[in-house]
Every structure is written in C-alpha cells, then in structure tokens.
Amino acid sequence: MTTLYTALLYLIQPLIWLRLWLRGRKAPAYRKRWAERYGYCSGKVLPHGIVLHSVSVGETLAAVPLVRALRHRYPTLPITVTTMTPTGKDVHHVYLPYDLPGSINRFLDTVDPRLVIIMETELWPNIIRILHQRKIPLVIANARLSERSAKGYKKLGGFMRDLLQRITLIAAQNAEDGDRFLSLGLKRSHLTVTGSLKFDISVTPELAAKAVTLRRQWASRRPVWIATSTHEGEEAIVLDAHRRLLQQFPDLLLILVPRHPERFKDACDLTQKRGFSFILRSSGEIPSSSTQVVIGDTMGELMMLYGIADLAFVGGSLVERGGHNPLEPAAHAIPVLMGPHIWNFKDICAKLQQAEGLITVTDVVSLQKEVANLLQDDDYRRYYGRHAVEVLHQNQGALQRLLQLLEPHLPPRAH
Template sequence: MRYLYTLAMYLVTPLIVLRLLARGVRYRDYHRRWRERFGFYQGPLPLVRGSLWVHAVSVGEVNAAEPLIKALREAYPNAPLVVTTVTPTGSERVRQLFGDSVFHVYLPYDLPFAVSRFMKRVRPQLAIIVETEIWPNLYFACKRRGIPLMIVNARLSERSLRGYRPLQGMVRSALGCVRQIAAQSRTDAARYRLLGVDPARIVVSGNLKFDMPVPYDAVPAGEELRKQWGHLRPVWIAGSTHEGEELPVLEAHLQVLKRLPDALLLIAPRHPERFKMVESSVRSLGFSAATRSADRVPSAAHQVFVIDAMGELMQFYAAADLAFVGGSLVPIGGHNVLEPAALSKPVLVGPHTFNFEEITLTLIREGGGVRLAGVEDLGNDVLRLLRDKPQREAMGARARFVFDSERGAVQRVMSLIDKQLQE
C-alpha cells in the first residue's frame, strides 16, 4: 500500500507544482520558497547534529505549539530548534513569535527523495508533530534513522477517523513508527486506538492551547482601542471567518444595527488572500467601513472594521464585548475558542466545531459559550448579549474559568519529551 501511495505522490507532483504556481499569484511566498517543498533550502549546512524538530502545519498549530517551543528553548538551550510549517501564514506566525531564535523551513512533500534530503540537513534527535499530520514516508524515514517520533496535542475527529479507514493498514503501519502519542482528550485517545495504535504508547496530556500565553499587552491594547471608538459603544467581533460566513455575519450586523444603531462589527478573515474580497463585500452591502491597513482604527462613523492584518486578533478580542469564532458556520470544524475565553469574553459558535470538539463542549456546558442552532440565530444572540451586560460578564467569567482550569498540558508533554531524550 505504501508503494502505491508513493507512486501516486510522484504522479501528482506536476499538479502540485501547478498548484504552487497558482497559489503564488495570490501569495508570493509560495513562489519564493517553493524549492523547500522538495527538500532544498538555504540555511545552516548542515545544522548542528541533534536538533529538536517541531512540525506545526499552519497558524492554529503554531499558536498551540508556542508554549511548548518556548519550554523546549528554555529546557534545551544548546539544541538547535527547527520549526516546519506547510502554509505561508504559518511561516509568518513562526517569524512573529520566535524571530531568528528558531530555524524555519517548509515541510517537504511526502516524496522519498525530498524527505531524505530534509532529514540529512536537519538531522533531528527528536521529531515532534503537533496535532495530526500523518505522512507515511516521513514517519518511516524517522524510524529507519532511529529518530524518536512523537505526536503531541494529538487530536483525531470522527470525520478524520472515517477518512483514514480506507487506508487503515498503511496508516496503522505509519503510526507504528511513533514512539508516543500525547492526546488532547480521552475521546482522541480512543480514536487512535481504533486506528490500531498500541494503547501503551498513548497518554492523555490535555490541550496545549490551554497553556497558550495571553499576550501581556492584549488587554491594555484593547482598552486603548475602546478609548478611540468609545467605551459605551456596543462592539462584537467575528474572528477567523471563512468563505460562506461573512455574509451571514454581515446580515446579523444589519439586524443588530436596527436596535443598536451605534454598534460596531470587527471582522477578521482567516486567510490574508481574502482580505480585499471581504472588504469589497462589506462596502458593496452599503456599510460604512474601515480597515486596519488603511485606517488603523474605526471612527464613530464606521459600522464595520475589517482586520486585514495577521497576529493582531487578541487585542481586538480584548476590545470587543463578545466574540463569534469562525469556521463553525461552514463545515471547516471551527477555530480556537480559547483565545476569546482567555480574555473573559462570551463565545458564540456555529454547529461545526469538530476541530475543537471537547473544548467547545466544555465551554458551552460551563456557561461560557453558546452554540447557534442555525445561521439565522446569530443576529438574535449577538443582540441579546450586547443588551445584557451582567450576562456577558457572567459568561466571560465562566469562559476564563474553563481556560484556567485546564492548564498544565505543556508540563505533562515536556515530561514525555524528557523521557524520550533520556532514552
């Protein structure tokens, strides 16, 4: 099965190159660094033997890995740290968080020659995959070279489990190369067991995202923003939205404006290539709009503010009265509800939250969040909360309680890493 998989990877390589070219039209970083996808890159040649390698596919995984990478840097100051991502936005987030203190390169495609070239250059003493990325050739390459491989903050949705079933034999063999799986929850651990992973190699460590640091300047920055548009003005935010979500969000805001004419909507599209498109949609619907790139902050005359910048979401969560977390009105699976929860904000989500299943359920069960029954409920729920400050404050306090009570995963994962390195 793996040979057939590898043959298929070679056959689709021309399509992969075309995809890189096409995506590079919108995002130039795809053009500049496409060679890294095949194991060629500029940098230390070779890196000092014994690097610690952390792979985080995109922005969400990089954010989840932030406290772990900082803990690794502190515990092993002499070990070079290599961080790989798949997306340019993930790469940019690595640069924002860590600068030159880690070496970033794109993860190569799962082609044997590309994986081999990458391994020869990086030569890790430990490989750490954040969340779930199962690449058979990469995993077998680690096993052949005797590199301990861990999956940390491991999650496996029911949807992903069903997707792996036709390839279960190959997936089981690939996961047999993994020394340790640190699962986010008991449910995730059970799903890995269903894939055939030895239960002795699975532990439940909790979710690293609960240990994410709340930026020290997020709350003061949020307060400063509120001063500029008015403390009493009702403000809500739609964070990390996807195609198919902005229109319902804007329709909900129209509903809010009928009762609260001075209300302000902050909207943050998930992907930079959609910033201009969302801004155009806002203006075409007749809203008075401003953007982060052009106007910095909205004025009293603006009804919608498009956050067309990366890495600034937390201060806007801090400045809002409540937060809707995107990726949940459409079947993307939802994004990180812990970011607004960490700032004591009530959280609204749609029906599709399988990427953060247990966290979201806990938040809702404890009273810090609300799940919308349907798209049409967004405006009603936003309006209800904007008009009820005591309820908002109570929900925000419960959301922060959930965030605080689940912390400690980084320490548990570091213990597992220490054990692997000692062995």
C-alpha cells in the same frame, strides 16, 4: 503499499505545482521558496535541535507556548518550525518537504534533528518510515483523530498498524482520541493522554495593555463585537446581522477578521457593496464615530483584537468547516458564539457549552438576537465571559505533561 503511495505522489507533482501557482494569484507567498518543499534548506536552519511541524495557522498558534517553553528549558537547542502553508509563518521557519523519500532525506541530512514533534495528526508514511530508520524519535503532540478519519485509516489495515508502531509516542488530546489510535494498532505503551495544548494559552500583561490602549482609541464609549476566522458565506451573514443590530445599537462597531489573507479583499468588497462605512486595520487609522466596520487584514494580531471586543463570534462554524478555536476569545473572559459545525473543536466546545461559556447560533436571525441579548445585559454578558475563561483555566496543564514526556529524548537540562 508505501511504494504505490510514493509512486502516486511523484506522479501528481505537476498538479501540486499548478495548485501552488493558482493559489499564488491571491496569496503570492505560495509561489515562493519551492526548493524548501523538496528538502533544500541549507543555510536556513541550525542542525541537531528540534523540528516542530504544524500544518495550519491554528496549530502553529497552539504550538507557540510549547516553543516558548522549550526555548526556556533548552536555551542552546535550535528549534526549526516547519509548516505546509504560508499562513503558519509566525515563527522563523522552513516548509516541511513533500513526503518524497529524496526530499525527506535531503531535509533530514541538513537538519539532523534530535527529536521531531508533529502537532495534531499529520501521518506521512515516508517521513515516519525514514525517521524510524534513522532512529530519530517522533512524537505526535496534541494528537486528535476524528471518528471519520479513524474509519478511513481502518481500511488501510496492516499498513496503518505498521505505520503507528514506528511512532515513538502519541500524546492524545483526550481518551476518545487515544482509543481511536489504539483501535488502529498503536501500542498502549506508545500512547499518553495529555489533554489539549490549546487550553495552555494566556493573555500576557503586554497584550492586555495593548488591547486596553486600542479600545480607548477605537471605541471608549461604543459597544464592540468581533467576528473572526470567517469563511466564504459567513461574512455575508455577519454583515446582515450587523445591519440589523445597528438599528438597535446605532454606535455598535464590528471587527471582521477573515480566516485567510487571500480573502481580505473579498471581505472589503462585500462590506463596501453592503454600504457600510469601514476602514482596514492595516491602514493604521483610528475608527471615527461614523465607522461601522473594521476589517482585520493583518497577521498575528487576533489575540489582541479579541481584547478590544465585548463578545466574539468564531467562524468556520456557520459553514461546514468544523469551526475554529473558541479558547482565544475565552482567554479574554468574553462570551463566545459559534455556529453548529464545530467538529474540529468538539471536545472543547462541549466543555464550554456545559459550563455556559458558549452560545450556539444558526443563522442571521439567531446571531443578531444573541448578540443583542449580550449587549443589552451587562450581567448576562459577564456571566458567559466568566464561565468561558473558567473552562480555560480548569483544563490547563497539557503543556507541562507534554514537556515531561519529551524530556527523555532531549539533552539534560542545565539547572
């Protein structure tokens, strides 16, 4: 089956080039550094360290505390962060090559890592096979496996079992995910449930200070709400709710942050078309009293922007994208609102809902109503914010558990 998979992967390469080229129309970064996607990264990485792979921007953010902790524990060990998309580029990195034997071997010849960590669940057959052949340990960290994915993998039978048995360790987010891996043929001795790394985030004093300063400059006496990680279809709902809210709270400021950089322009066009007075965060301007919307069109500032707001709506949840991370606003002790499509964060959202730290909305009317309720009542707003941050603190510890599991595969620490 591996031979068939590899042959198909070679055959579809022209389609992949076409897709990268087309995506490059909106995000030029997709048209750059193609050689890295085929394992040519000489001079861009330091060998004999750790390779950490995260496919998306969300996983890269979850990996930041892990990278910091590894750097602190192993200061002389090089860390190469690989991603699939340009948006995951917060740390100096190279692209992970396509899962073609020649590309993977070329990459590993250059990087020659002691350990490879893959965030969440990226199961690439050739990477797994070649790492196993080279006796390079592979850890899947913060691993999750949805019921839907598990059903799909089950159809692959013995192929999947053989693949999983070549993985050194899977550190699962919860027991449910762990059981799904076991049902596919993973040996119990290769599984540990560590909890989710996404809980191991914190608001640094520097970040908090920046947010306080910006809040004073932007809206010292105005209420502020933020809508983040929005997808196509969600900005319209958010802006319609904002239009209604302005009738009740005339000085209300909305910070709107689309999920992908290639959609910043669409959000600007829509905001302009709806007749709002708006500015772009990238302009460096300070909102005037007549500014109704700030469009967050910068990268790497989301955690700080949450610190400016009184409450947050997290997108990808009113449309069928599975939702994005509710713990980032929770870290600022502000109430979190999300739509019903939250399967990417099912476990985390369930914990927040049980603790009354998350409010579910379904459309313009319910979004406007819930935001209004929170803005009207300071005690109600603080109640939801406090409960959200408590859930975050109660579930921390996955990072320390994971670091202990990685220790046998890394050189002794200097004390």
